[in-house]
Amino acid sequence: MFRPFPKRSRAHRGGPGTQARFPKCRVSWPDAQISGVCRARYAWGIDSPFGRADQFEIGSREGETLSNTAPLLSLKDFRLRFRGQDACTIDRIDLEVARGEVLCVVGESGCGKSVTAMALMGLLPEGAAEIPSGTLSFEGLDYDLTRERLPADLRGGAMAMIFQEPMTSLNPVFRIGDQIAETVLRHRGGTRAEAETRALDMLRRVGLPSPEARLRSYPHQLSGGQRQRVMIAMALANDPKLLIADEPTTALDVTIQAQILELIRDLQHEAGTGTIMITHDLGVVAEIADAVAVMYGGQVVETGPVAQVFDDPQHPYTIGLMESVPRLSGAGGRLTTIDGAVPAIEAMPEGCRFRTRCAFAAPACAARPALRDVGSGHATACHFAPLEAHLRVAG
Amino acid sequence: MILEARDLTKHFRTGGGLFTAKGLIKAVDGVSLTVEAGETFAIVGESGCGKSTLARLLMRLLEPTGGAVTFDGTDVTHAKGRDLAALRRDVQFIFQDPFSSLNPRLSVGRLVGEPLEVHAPGMSRDARRARVAELLEQVGLRPEHADRYPHEFSGGQRQRIGIARALATGPRVIIGDEPVSALDVSVQAQVVNLLADLGRDLGLTLILIAHDLAVIRHMSDRVAVMYLGRIVEQGRTADLFETPRHPYTRALLDAVPDLEDRGGASRARIEGEMPSPSDPPSGCAFHTRCPFARDLCRSAVPPLEDTPNGHATACHFWREITAPPRAGRGRDRSAATTARLELYRKATEGAQIIPVPTSETNTGENP
Numbered sequence: 001m002f003r004p005f006p007k008r009s010r011a012h013r014g015g016p017g018t019q020a021r022f023p024k025c026r027v028s029w030p031d032a033q034i035s036g037v038c039r040a041r042y043a044w045g046i047d048s049p050f051g052r053a054d055q056f057e058i059g060s061r062e063g064e065t066l067s068n069t070a071p072l073l074s075l076k077d078f079r080l081r082f083r084g085q086d087a088c089t090i091d092r093i094d095l096e097v098a099r100g101e102v103l104c105v106v107g108e109s110g111c112g113k114s115v116t117a118m119a120l121m122g123l124l125p126e127g128a129a130e131i132p133s134g135t136l137s138f139e140g141l142d143y144d145l146t147r148e149r150l151p152a153d154l155r156g157g158a159m160a161m162i163f164q165e166p167m168t169s170l171n172p173v174f175r176i177g178d179q180i181a182e183t184v185l186r187h188r189g190g191t192r193a194e195a196e197t198r199a200l201d202m203l204r205r206v207g208l209p210s211p212e213a214r215l216r217s218y219p220h221q222l223s224g225g226q227r228q229r230v231m232i233a234m235a236l237a238n239d240p241k242l243l244i245a246d247e248p249t250t251a252l253d254v255t256i257q258a259q260i261l262e263l264i265r266d267l268q269h270e271a272g273t274g275t276i277m278i279t280h281d282l283g284v285v286a287e288i289a290d291a292v293a294v295m296y297g298g299q300v301v302e303t304g305p306v307a308q309v310f311d312d313p314q315h316p317y318t319i320g321l322m323e324s325v326p327r328l329s330g331a332g333g334r335l336t337t338i339d340g341a342v343p344a345i346e347a348m349p350e351g352c353r354f355r356t357r358c359a360f361a362a363p364a365c366a367a368r369p370a371l372r373d374v375g376s377g378h379a380t381a382c383h384f385a386p387l388e389a390h391l392r393v394a395g
Numbered sequence: 396m397i398l399e400a401r402d403l404t405k406h407f408r409t410g411g412g413l414f415t416a417k418g419l420i421k422a423v424d425g426v427s428l429t430v431e432a433g434e435t436f437a438i439v440g441e442s443g444c445g446k447s448t449l450a451r452l453l454m455r456l457l458e459p460t461g462g463a464v465t466f467d468g469t470d471v472t473h474a475k476g477r478d479l480a481a482l483r484r485d486v487q488f489i490f491q492d493p494f495s496s497l498n499p500r501l502s503v504g505r506l507v508g509e510p511l512e513v514h515a516p517g518m519s520r521d522a523r524r525a526r527v528a529e530l531l532e533q534v535g536l537r538p539e540h541a542d543r544y545p546h547e548f549s550g551g552q553r554q555r556i557g558i559a560r561a562l563a564t565g566p567r568v569i570i571g572d573e574p575v576s577a578l579d580v581s582v583q584a585q586v587v588n589l590l591a592d593l594g595r596d597l598g599l600t601l602i603l604i605a606h607d608l609a610v611i612r613h614m615s616d617r618v619a620v621m622y623l624g625r626i627v628e629q630g631r632t633a634d635l636f637e638t639p640r641h642p643y644t645r646a647l648l649d650a651v652p653d654l655e656d657r658g659g660a661s662r663a664r665i666e667g668e669m670p671s672p673s674d675p676p677s678g679c680a681f682h683t684r685c686p687f688a689r690d691l692c693r694s695a696v697p698p699l700e701d702t703p704n705g706h707a708t709a710c711h712f713w714r715e716i717t718a719p720p721r722a723g724r725g726r727d728r729s730a731a732t733t734a735r736l737e738l739y740r741k742a743t744e745g746a747q748i749i750p751v752p753t754s755e756t757n758t759g760e761n762p
Contacts, residue, residue, distance in 0.1 A: 253441035254606065255441065255646055255650045257650065258649075258650035283651065283652030310726060312731075313735075313736075314735075319736060322654065325584075326609040326610050328651055328653050329655055338581035341552075341582055387735045388731055389731075393741050393746045394748065
């Protein structure tokens with residue numbers, strides 16, 4: 001039977017005896033960079049913080065110093081299919097995030113942006129989805145996603161996530177301080193007191209009022225904005241290299257949204273964290289992103305630096321999205337719309353998935369257009385780009 | 396004037412049980428407004444400011460603690476029975492969440508026909524069916540959708556069903572509580588256009604509760620900004636957005652991330668969060684977050700005063716707040732991009748699009 005996420009063998013898990021069979025795993029790690037738990041596991045003779053012994057050759061320490069110019073995370077040719085479906089929900093996408101960069105993944109609901117994030121973090125339930133292709137390289141180490149999930153040690157450590165609804169993602173029966181301390185203990189080890197000090201530090205850094213008192217609060221005693229600050233504190237407690245934020249401000253009011261966006265921006269600038277932010281709000285993208293990837297139906301249809309994409313949108317879907325947003329600066333006439341709604345995955349057309357809603361759809365669109373560079377890192381997947389050079393109004 | 400509220404208040408009692416102290420939440424605290432026939436009036440504010448309570452008071456889903464609601468010249472503050480039923484016929488409601496506001500066990504035809512069963516009991520089954528088909532077409536659905544169930548529809552279509560249901564009794568006023576905020580942008584635009592068309596074609600008065608300022612700017616004629624149960628600024632939408640005089644209105648406008656703005660990260664922000672309505676600050680409720688706050692603001696509640704640009708603002712120091720709101724650096728668009736956007740607009744409006752002959756294209760590609 002094909003297992004998308006094979007159970008990890010004893011060697012993968014590490015544990016007593018692993019060392020004898022995988023002697024080459026003994027690499028010396030610069031101490032400061034390893035979290036406490038990893039250090040402990042290394043001390044027990046477990047192969048690596050990343051679990052997999054046989055991968056050690058791929059990402060050596062020298063490799064990492066070399067790769068400082070390479071992206072922090074790059075996802076290549078990623079496909080994901082939910083069990084029982086024929087079509088891939090995520091269909092061959094490539095994403096890249098550099099250190100200190102904010103990549104916004106934007107699209108309407110059902111375009112696969114959250115699923116991508118969940119798959120990256122290894123949060124999809126085992127057996128729910130298969131991954132026919134996809135490689136992930138993170139911090140110079142490569143992972144073949146078809147065979148394995150990301151090691152659990154990365155999750156919440158080097159890779160952290162902020163969710164949309166902080167009320168449902170915090171545990172209602174534990175105090176805030178304990179919840180933050182738990183992640184610190186899990187990844188850095190140390191004593192409970194140290195972890196609590198760290199939790200307090202983090203609450204201060206995210207600007208929560210009276211942090212000492214808040215340590216002992218329960219989630220329901222906080223407002224939505226404060227809960228989101230707690231989520232951010234928790235995510236950043238282990239100094240992640242990559243932060244994935246899934247609609248972090250969608251549930252918040254505008255004034256609070258502005259505060260939270262500024263906080264995320266400041267903290268990630270400070271620490272040089274690479275960030276993938278998932279959002280449907282183009283205003284948020286304009287405000288915070290360095291780069292943007294527009295997704296539709298599980299495909300990336302346009303990507304590039306945010307200024308280029310927003311000044312010079314190429315793909316009909318990007319244009320449609322931008323034109324259908326009402327403007328704060330002035331009342332326009334009728335809003336331009338995109339016809340219909342995103343089709344269900346079973347009804348997704350072959351080729352360009354946007355063609356059922358596209359005003360320019362032609363027979364050529366039955367073949368999937370490749371992402372084509374249109375200058376300075378800006379690429380679009382449309383046969384007719386640039387539209388004005390290939391098409392005109394009849395008559 | 397079709398709908399008027401005078402000094403409307405709604406206080407909710409909370410607690411008083413075994414474990415909690417008694418409290419009083421002043422959800423709406425002295426709101427006066429008038430809505431003219433045929434206009435679109437918007438009420439904006441952050442969550443907890445009392446805008447939804449106000450909407451429910453206006454359509455008498457809740458009974459006010461104090462003040463009066465007048466609909467078309469008749470006092471409906473304490474209307475009951477037949478009078479209230481008549482009010483329901485004239486004032487209808489569109490709910491925010493199209494997923495929970497439709498009974499999943501009723502077919503679309505029953506859902507849309509239900510208000511007719513109540514308000515036009517004499518109508519024959521066939522006449523009702525015909526009317527339902529007509530309503531469905533009016534909101535951009537097909538008559539055969541009447542036999543389907545809500546789960547078969549997408550969010551945007553469900554919101555259309557909700558709108559058809561609200562239109563069924565032939566109301567004069569429709570109150571929409573965040574009618575488009577649960578929808579995706581492209582679908583939101585469709586529903587915004589639909590509401591605008593219906594408002595114009597049927598001569599409806601729309602009262603729109605929303606937190607999205609861009610939607611309000613696009614749709615409304617007049618707007619009232621609420622903060623902690625009170626209206627802090629009110630006026631014509633264009634005036635209010637261009638020359639806001641209340642610090643809270645300015646803060647709201649500054650906080651909205653704008654797609655057209657290339658340099659957004661450096662805007663002024665207001666600190667803190669809205670205080671709890673169960674324990675509002677003394678004086679001007681906004682003084683805890685206001686960058687202009689002084690001693691007077693902490694002690695005296697500012698009255699709603701008329702300003703020269705034709706709106707009313709409740710701030711002691713509105714005369715000093717004259718700086719224009721943020722002006723974003725606009726997008727930098729080339730002629731080619733403008734042509735492309737124009738082409739897109741024409742295409743969506745139904746123009747026929749033909750390929751440019753290959754020899755004319757400079758790239759030489761033949762798609």
